Amino acid sequence: MRKQIAAANWKMNLTLDKAEALLDGILSENINPTENGQVVVAVPFPYLIMVNEKVAKRKGYAVAAQNCGNKKSGAYTGEVSVEMLSSIGVEYCIVGHSERREYYGEIDEILQQKLVLCLDENITPIFCCGEALDVREKGKQNDFVKTQMEKALFDFSASELKKIVIAYEPIWAIGTGKTATSEQAQQMHAFIRSVLAGKWGEDVAQDVTILYGGSVKASNAEELFHSPDVDGGLVGGASLNAAEFIQIIKALKH
Numbered sequence: 001m002r003k004q005i006a007a008a009n010w011k012m013n014l015t016l017d018k019a020e021a022l023l024d025g026i027l028s029e030n031i032n033p034t035e036n037g038q039v040v041v042a043v044p045f046p047y048l049i050m051v052n053e054k055v056a057k058r059k060g061y062a063v064a065a066q067n068c069g070n071k072k073s074g075a076y077t078g079e080v081s082v083e084m085l086s087s088i089g090v091e092y093c094i095v096g097h098s099e100r101r102e103y104y105g106e107i108d109e110i111l112q113q114k115l116v117l118c119l120d121e122n123i124t125p126i127f128c129c130g131e132a133l134d135v136r137e138k139g140k141q142n143d144f145v146k147t148q149m150e151k152a153l154f155d156f157s158a159s160e161l162k163k164i165v166i167a168y169e170p171i172w173a174i175g176t177g178k179t180a181t182s183e184q185a186q187q188m189h190a191f192i193r194s195v196l197a198g199k200w201g202e203d204v205a206q207d208v209t210i211l212y213g214g215s216v217k218a219s220n221a222e223e224l225f226h227s228p229d230v231d232g233g234l235v236g237g238a239s240l241n242a243a244e245f246i247q248i249i250k251a252l253k254h
């Protein structure tokens with residue numbers, strides 16, 4: 001079975017004391033994900049070391065950055081390089097979240113540079129794609145997501161592509177409480193997998209973990225995650241509550 005991932009994205013929330021308390025709460029239940037299961041906690045840069053120290057001891061848990069610089073190193077004030085992330089033990093990095101695309105002007109070329117740097121440093125990128133409401137209302141969501149994939153992913157070889165996790169996050173479902181139905185999620189995930197198969201072949205497509213993100217919560221996680229092409233979730237708001245996120249971890253396919 002492909003890797004099944006419950007990924008928390010804390011976004012720009014929590015002070016250090018609250019971040020520590022939340023993490024301790026998440027770790028308190030001692031859930032060991034199955035062989036194919038992985039819990040990833042994507043936290044603000046200042047908390048990466050603290051979180052990594054706690055999760056490194058736990059099988060099946062890993063820390064993620066929410067972003068990284070698109071240059072290797074140098075005079076880029078305020079940026080954090082992939083090499084720095086790697087040097088402190090970060091294993092995953094979110095790339096191309098819609099909030100980065102929308103508020104920080106991250107265009108496809110920048111995202112592709114970040115993906116290359118992550119793969120060079122053996123950090124698993126979680127590449128986000130997904131359409132806005134107006135695109136879905138026009139029925140153009142498949143074309144839109146395929147174009148995002150073509151622009152950011154299509155230059156990679158099959159072996160590189162297999163190291164990337166994809167997160168489908170319809171923008172209209174992020175932080176809105178309006179979750180895609182499990183049918184909508186499954187349809188898009190199957191479509192994404194068919195795009196991967198068309199470019200790299202069916203075997204490669206079957207190996208790629210595709211997460212769903214957008215108002216995942218304890219009450220809908222199991223239904224979403226049990227769709228055949230949904231391999232877990234990238235969870236924002238509900239990951240800020242330990243009890244909710246623990247239920248989401250438990251909802252991963254076994």
Ligand SMILES: O=C[C@H](O)COP(=O)(O)O
Binds near residue numbers: 177
């Ligand atoms: O990265 C997470 C997504 O943006 C989903 O956020 P949300 O669960 O608050 O809707």
